[in-house]
Amino acid sequence: MTATAKQPTPTSEVEAPAHAQGLGDESSIWFQLSPLLKGKRDNPMHLLMEMAERYGPVIPINLANQRIVLLSEPEHFKYVLVNKADSYIKYFDGLKPIFGKSMITNDGALWQKIRMPQQPAFHPDMFAEYIPYFLAAIRTKMDIWSDIAKSGESVEMVEQTWTLAADMICKALFDRDMPFNPHFVFKCVKTYTDVMNHKEIRLKKQAGELFEVSEEDPAKAMEAWASVPPLVMAANPREERERTLLKMIEAAVADPNMPEFDQQQAVDEIKQYLWAGTETTALTLAWALYETARNPEAAERIRKEGEAVYGDREPTAADYSALAYTRAIIQETMRLYPPVWGLIRVATEHDEIAGKAIRPGDRVVIFSYGAHHNPRFWEAPEEFRPERWMAGAAKKQVKYSYLPFGGGKRSCIGGAMSQVENTLALSLLLRRFRPEYVGSDPAGINATVTLTPKGGLHFKIRELS
Known part of the structure; x- marks a missing residue:
């Protein structure tokens, strides 16, 4: 970006910077779908569900x-995710400004080669090592909530859970305390993922307008975001642990047999964990707190389960397995509010699904939210x-009717770990606090790349005696 763009004055106007050039691009599926998804005010997903009911399963x-x-x-x-996975590749448009060349933006043999050295960090055997660091981050958040409870101020819950999730990732996977202001980074993430920002830029570009680059612009947000991974890598380790994801990434960079895994690859891999991994975990926990606030009997059952399972000590990996009801809360939350409401694939060849022709280049939307809410697969789905x-x-579920972390070989690498993080956080937070939802009821849904609450989820925090 130019010096002028970095230090705008109230009257200065500059051309759209490099990061903005791809935002709201005319070919972006998110730009194309955004007018369609505005059809239902409180939940745009209902429009797509009505279309599926009216026009059939392939539209x-x-x-x-x-x-x-x-x-x-x-x-x-x-069929798309497993049977013919090689014929339907991941949709990358709009991801590269966020994730660079990380494995989330790759496919095929290269994706497999990049993922391989990172996979051991997400083996279930590693979770026991991570749990003390998850707990350290949760304790920090509880101290913050105690102060918030005393002040009586209201908070936006997705921001609260995002900053907690970022802290858990940094401590457990990178052996670092957060070397950045998570609230500022959260606002950068939110600015970019709001597709309406992309659309506004697109309309200005179409009209040939020049526009000022302000702190609120997605382009400026991306510039701030790009500075985060180098800060993490340069920060002092907490404990000099050897078995961390960061160490595995560094070893891949040093491996002469992996020329693809250079220093920029390392930076970009950290980006995906600090964005995709953090946001999906944060959204699930925020929606779980919303539902338990609306269902106080569920919150009380979580408290009693925690008392019975781990009492006055801190929970362990064995205790996670015993927190069956709290885990069920997280699973049900991901059914009602899947963080990724639709998986996008691009057809690479002619095909046919249910008698409908698929052409090369078609964007295929796997509408997982619709399946999660379909009464044919779930009793009383709402x-x-x-x-x-x-x-x-x-066990009675229809296979592939529940896809909170995707499916097939491209399923989310950190899905199982996210459930551990959220189960422990929900159990511990509700044992000490009673978060009181004070927003509109029901909360509206904003369908961008992820399923976010419209206008946020606003809470008062009450500390239990």
């Missing part, structure tokens, strides 16, 4: 110069029922 949609195919049946999800995940009830 080709022509939007401007792009063809989108909406899938809503689990059998078709499996109701918050954690019990559906208890005592073997989950």
Whole structure:
């Protein structure tokens, strides 16, 4: 970016900087879908669900110069994600400014080679090592909440859970205390992922306008975001642990047999964990706190389960397995509010799904939210029922009707770890606090790249005696 762009004056106008050039691009599926998703004020997902009910499980949609195919049946999800995974590659548009060349923006053999040295960090055997660091971050958040409770101020819960998730990732995976202001970085993430910001830039570009680069612009947010991974890598280690994700990434950089894994690759891999891993964890925990605030009997059951399982000591890996009801709360939250409401793939060849032609270049939307809320797969799908995940009830599920972390070989590398983080955080936070939801009821949904609460989730924090 130019010096002028870095230090704008109230009257200065500059051309859109490099990061902004790709925002709201005409071919972006998010730009194309945004007008369609505005059709329902409180929950735009309902419009897509109504379309699926009216027009069937495979719906080709022509939007401007792009063809989108909406899938809503689990059998078709499996077909795209598993049976013909090589014919439907990941959709990368809009991701590279965020994640660079990290594995989230790669496919095929290169993706596999980049993922391989990082995979051991997410083996379930590692979670026991991570739990003390998750707990340290949760304790820090509880101290903050204690002060907030005394002040009586209200807080936006996604920001609270995002900063907690970032702290857990830094401590557990990178052996670092957060070397950045997480509230500032959260605002940068939020600025960029709001597709309406992309659309505003796009409309100005179409009109040939020049526009000022302010602190609120996605481009400026991305500049701040790019500075975060180098800060993490340069920070002093907490304990000089040898078995961390950061050490595995550094070893891959030093491996002469992996020329693809250079220093920039290391920076970009850290980006994906501090953004994608943090946001999906944070959204699930925030929505879980929203639902337990609306269902106080569920919150009380979580408290009693914590008392019975680990009492006055801190929970361990063995205790996580015993927190069955709290885990069920997290699973049910991800069913109702899947952080990634739709998985996007791009067809690479001619194909046919349920008699509908698929053409090369078609954007195929795996509408997981629709399957999560379909009464054919779930009894009373709009109701918050954690019990559906208890005592073997989950075995009755239709395969691929529940995809909070995707499916097939490209499923989320950190999905299992995220559930550990959220189960422990929810149990400990609710044992000490009673978060009181003070926002609009029900909360609205904003469908951008992720499923976020419209206007945030506003809470008062009450400390239990």
